[in-house]
Amino acid sequence: MKLALHELLNVHVALRGHPIDYARSGALALARAGHSSPVRSVTEHDGRSGHAQIEWLEHDPAILGAVDEHRLTEDGAEAVALAYTHAIGRWLVKRRLRRGEYADWLLQMEGRSLALEVSGTTTNDARGRLREKMEQVAHCTLPASRMAVVVGFVQPMILAETV
Secondary structure: OEEEHHHHHHHOHHHOOOOOOHHHHHHHHHHHOOOOOOEEEEEEEOOEEEEEEEEOOOOOHHHHHHOOHHHHHHHHHHHHHHHHHHHHHOOEEEEEOOOOOOOOEEEEEOOEEEEEEEEEEOOOOHHHHHHHHHHHHHOOOOOOEEEEEEEEOOOOEEEEEEO
16 A cells, blocks of 8 residues: 555645645654655554555755654654555545544545544554554544554554554
């Protein structure tokens, strides 16, 4: 599966005009971890293993000195997760969820909704983080399916579980 971060605005038109450039954040988070485009990522979704090829446009690495590292990790993870959910199910962004809704994004596909909770990590705690995010998104009260996605940047991985 191919995940083209630089295509996020073409795929998720609801991101246009959003104050965060998720594609750039994803590219910088992967570059900060020492990767160049494209990079092969391990995937694991509901216990099924696979892989994805993540592609992005290169950005000036000098930008890394001016960004908040934590925010870059989170925004970069959201970029990868949005590309991933579209690749696996054609899910499209409807809106960013508000604090207290227990998820980050509301996605839609053919009249169905998905509450998506995302996290990123630059350490080896992706599986533990996935459990935490699954517990969090389980509290979402929206009439939607629920999914948690954790993106690991050091050794590229995408872990996803449907709750």
